[in-house]
Amino acid sequence: MTTTEAPAPSASVIARRLVSLHGLTRLVLFAGFWLVFAGNDPQSWIIGAPAVLLASWTAERLSRRRGRDVTLGGLLRYIPFFLWESILGGTDVAKRVMRPEVDIAPGLIEYKIRLTEPGARVFFLDSISLLPGTLSADYRDGIAYVHALDADEDLLDPLRRLELRVADLFGERLGGEPDA
Amino acid sequence: MHEILIAVAIILLISMSVGLIRIVIGPTPADRMMAAQLLGTSGIGVLALLAPALGVPALMDVALIFALLAAVSVAAFTRRRVGQDRP
Amino acid sequence: MNILLDLLSVLLILAGAFFFIAGTVGLLRLPDLFTRLHALTKADNLGLGLIMLGCVRFAPDGLYIAKMLLLWLLIMASGATASHLIAKRALRGDGEDY
Numbered sequence: 001m002t003t004t005e006a007p008a009p010s011a012s013v014i015a016r017r018l019v020s021l022h023g024l025t026r027l028v029l030f031a032g033f034w035l036v037f038a039g040n041d042p043q044s045w046i047i048g049a050p051a052v053l054l055a056s057w058t059a060e061r062l063s064r065r066r067g068r069d070v071t072l073g074g075l076l077r078y079i080p081f082f083l084w085e086s087i088l089g090g091t092d093v094a095k096r097v098m099r100p101e102v103d104i105a106p107g108l109i110e111y112k113i114r115l116t117e118p119g120a121r122v123f124f125l126d127s128i129s130l131l132p133g134t135l136s137a138d139y140r141d142g143i144a145y146v147h148a149l150d151a152d153e154d155l156l157d158p159l160r161r162l163e164l165r166v167a168d169l170f171g172e173r174l175g176g177e178p179d180a
Numbered sequence: 181m182h183e184i185l186i187a188v189a190i191i192l193l194i195s196m197s198v199g200l201i202r203i204v205i206g207p208t209p210a211d212r213m214m215a216a217q218l219l220g221t222s223g224i225g226v227l228a229l230l231a232p233a234l235g236v237p238a239l240m241d242v243a244l245i246f247a248l249l250a251a252v253s254v255a256a257f258t259r260r261r262v263g264q265d266r267p
Numbered sequence: 268m269n270i271l272l273d274l275l276s277v278l279l280i281l282a283g284a285f286f287f288i289a290g291t292v293g294l295l296r297l298p299d300l301f302t303r304l305h306a307l308t309k310a311d312n313l314g315l316g317l318i319m320l321g322c323v324r325f326a327p328d329g330l331y332i333a334k335m336l337l338l339w340l341l342i343m344a345s346g347a348t349a350s351h352l353i354a355k356r357a358l359r360g361d362g363e364d365y
Contacts, residue, residue, distance in 0.1 A: 129350055199294050
């Protein structure tokens, strides 16, 4: 959705990145995926090893930014929050549609994103859609257009709290004024 | 126990089929696309239930393909533009 | 103990089915594209998560559980992204149906 445009890195740059800590983490991650998908049959690695290498290479080539990564502590704090919010989000929408008269007052609100990291912004936009009653509908020039099931409710507060959570996840400090 | 799994799988299939009414009534292609999305998610739910009920764990791999196809099809759908096919 | 675990599984799976049904009801009853997207993404993701949690009990090995988890994460990421793309397309009116 949002990538800062820059020329694609050259082959030697990619090769250097692959052996960095970041690249190795990715390699381990893809190898883990292969293990999960193919099972622990050693012979499967005849195809798996080249596939994992190719995937790591492609991922490095496509990632044109050198930004922050998700921090482990942030992830551990984010997961319970995320699970609880998705339960609330699902229950909220189920309650609204199961009433005899559908209980909604839809509207579109604008939210100025304070996160600067492109990856964190995409993550924030995706997370908005799981919060109760909100759906990220568009994103332009640092403004998220959020569709609300009930636009009469105060949604700025939950959005700010979610943004703080995502900032914590990426180890980012939010700057600027907290306004919409 | 397995009977319960199969019963719930059938409930999901019915729910999914009812949801397909959206494909018929539309009104926009985007609405129809959403019904197809529903088909994907419910289909994965059905497969997740049938895999233990029938004792075929490989059904989970089928579910994986469903998930990948659903993701790609929506991306392809939203990339289409007015008059794109005309020269 | 086994009976309790079975009961828990059944409850989780039934709850999951309920959210799937809620998603379908929402898709049919809600008045416009955006509100339908709400129902579809939130209810179905939660429903699928609950069903998979209920099925953990029947997993033959740990890798199977990991596969279910990955599948759920994939569905959530693609579902959220898909709803954003569909909503954006409708808002900007640059799709083929306008």
